[in-house]
Amino acid sequence: MSATSATSTAARIWAVCAKDATEELRNRVATLAVLFFAATALALTSYAIGPFGLAPEDRPPLQAALFWIILFFAAATGLPRAFVREEETGTALALRKTLPGALVLAGKALYNFGLFLAIAAVVIPGFLLLLDWRVAAPVTLAAVVVSGGFGLSVVSTFLSALTARAGQRNVLFVLVAFPLVLPLLLTAISGTLAATRGGASDAWTPLRVLIAYDGVASCAAYLLAEAAWED
Amino acid sequence: MDTVRSTTLSAEQLAKSFSGTPIFVGVSFEAGAGLLAVAGPNGSGKTTLLKILAGLLSPSEGRVRVEREGRVLSGDERRLAVGWAGPDLELYGDLTGEENLRFFRKAAGFPAETGDIRARLEGVGLSPAAVTRPVDAYSTGMRQRLRLAFARLFDPPLLILDEPYSGLDTSGREIVRRVVADARARGGVILASNDERDFADAERRIDLVGAPLAGGRPAEGRTPA
Numbered sequence: 001m002s003a004t005s006a007t008s009t010a011a012r013i014w015a016v017c018a019k020d021a022t023e024e025l026r027n028r029v030a031t032l033a034v035l036f037f038a039a040t041a042l043a044l045t046s047y048a049i050g051p052f053g054l055a056p057e058d059r060p061p062l063q064a065a066l067f068w069i070i071l072f073f074a075a076a077t078g079l080p081r082a083f084v085r086e087e088e089t090g091t092a093l094a095l096r097k098t099l100p101g102a103l104v105l106a107g108k109a110l111y112n113f114g115l116f117l118a119i120a121a122v123v124i125p126g127f128l129l130l131l132d133w134r135v136a137a138p139v140t141l142a143a144v145v146v147s148g149g150f151g152l153s154v155v156s157t158f159l160s161a162l163t164a165r166a167g168q169r170n171v172l173f174v175l176v177a178f179p180l181v182l183p184l185l186l187t188a189i190s191g192t193l194a195a196t197r198g199g200a201s202d203a204w205t206p207l208r209v210l211i212a213y214d215g216v217a218s219c220a221a222y223l224l225a226e227a228a229w230e231d
Numbered sequence: 232m233d234t235v236r237s238t239t240l241s242a243e244q245l246a247k248s249f250s251g252t253p254i255f256v257g258v259s260f261e262a263g264a265g266l267l268a269v270a271g272p273n274g275s276g277k278t279t280l281l282k283i284l285a286g287l288l289s290p291s292e293g294r295v296r297v298e299r300e301g302r303v304l305s306g307d308e309r310r311l312a313v314g315w316a317g318p319d320l321e322l323y324g325d326l327t328g329e330e331n332l333r334f335f336r337k338a339a340g341f342p343a344e345t346g347d348i349r350a351r352l353e354g355v356g357l358s359p360a361a362v363t364r365p366v367d368a369y370s371t372g373m374r375q376r377l378r379l380a381f382a383r384l385f386d387p388p389l390l391i392l393d394e395p396y397s398g399l400d401t402s403g404r405e406i407v408r409r410v411v412a413d414a415r416a417r418g419g420v421i422l423a424s425n426d427e428r429d430f431a432d433a434e435r436r437i438d439l440v441g442a443p444l445a446g447g448r449p450a451e452g453r454t455p456a
Contacts, residue, residue, distance in 0.1 A: 009340075011340065012337070012338050012339070012340050015334060015338045016338055019326070019334045019338075022325075022326065023323060023325045023326065026325040026326075027325055089323075089324065090319060090320070090321030091321050091322060093282075093320055094322055095338075096286075096287055097285065097310065098310070098311075098338050099307075099310075099338050100310075103338075
């Protein structure tokens with residue numbers, strides 16, 4: 001691929017991402033649903049277990065698991081809409097007529113990744129304040145969140161393309177997503193736990209697994225995008 | 232050789248069925264410069280056929296090839312060489328008409344200057360005031376005009392129009408006639424309509440016979456000389 005065509009491809013992907021962001025900023029359907037879920041889950045969690053409901057040594061594993069459960073379900077509220085909205089509103093045909101499935105998927109995954117980071121930007125301070133979350137290695141935690149969020153965004157976006165035209169798309173999405181996302185979430189929880197305990201070296205193994213997962217998920221999504229998106 | 236006028240679309244033994252029910256079989260023709268009319272009663276598969284030609288649906292059997300100077304086009308070249316507008320085409324309701332066209336130009340890797348976009352919208356009769364309104368606020372006729380602008384957005388040598396006169400007033404119909412005439416002068420137009428008057432002067436036509444009756448044979452495409 002020449003530099004010019006790479007720039008052009010990046011610009012096309014960015015156009016899809018920017019379009020999705022513009023639409024979302026105007027109707028705020030996904031943003032409000034996602035942020036409402038994240039805020040509710042945070043409030044309930046802090047009320048139920050709070051900073052003082054558990055012994056300090058018991059908190060990190062539970063906090064790491066709850067952190068990713070909230071991130072996952074908050075993301076699951078908004079991420080699958082990437083392609084579903086195009087099918088429901090009838091705009092999918094115009095998109096198919098304009099650019100290949102792989103570029104549409106890349107643009108939408110990029111937008112979903114931005115949405116995930118926005119969710120994390122709300123959830124992380126909430127955890128720090130409401131659950132007295134102590135993070136010994138913040139940079140490591142950031143790396144785990146970014147790499148875990150990227151994989152989650154790519155897989156969710158691809159599955160959204162795959163299930164967008166199915167009759168029972170919501171059920172199908174959850175059924176297909178569960179086995180694909182479970183290894184990612186378990187690894188992310190492990191990396192988060194290591195980051196909160198301060199063992200940057202302990203986090204290296206889960207971080208490498210997350211990066212490998214991101215690579216494999218991106219390649220698979222790229223190769224299968226046409227089959228999932230085209231007729 | 233004129234590369235625009237030398238672009239041709241050929242359909243070979245096309246068949247399409249949904250859930251085992253055949254819509255049409257054995258449709259073959261070649262479309263190049265000029266107007267090709269697609270006629271047939273409701274349910275005969277005109278819209279389905281046009282979507283297959285536009286690359287939006289896969290045929291159950293047969294194939295569609297778009298060629299330019301003897302070279303078969305694929306990928307983006309194939310996608311953008313054939314403009315399409317049909318009743319199923321919807322653009323983004325939260326975006327204005329201008330934003331919609333700008334997005335699709337950028338997404339296709341084309342420049343998207345405001346002057347060019349506005350000229351395209353004015354070319355289909357959308358006023359400067361209208362193009363800055365969200366598409367959700369457009370009337371049926373305005374949406375139809377926007378669909379027409381979308382079909383021509385990449386200056387394709389082949390234009391596929393499915394019921395382009397639908398929902399338009401007199402001036403809108405005149406604009407469609409002008410668009411069809413311009414496209415015929417540049418390359419080819421494939422036009423489907425339920426109204427014979429819409430393609431009275433077509434160079435060629437395909438008649439889709441209609442949906443098969445129980446136990447009967449499926450519809451066939453005929454291409455009278």
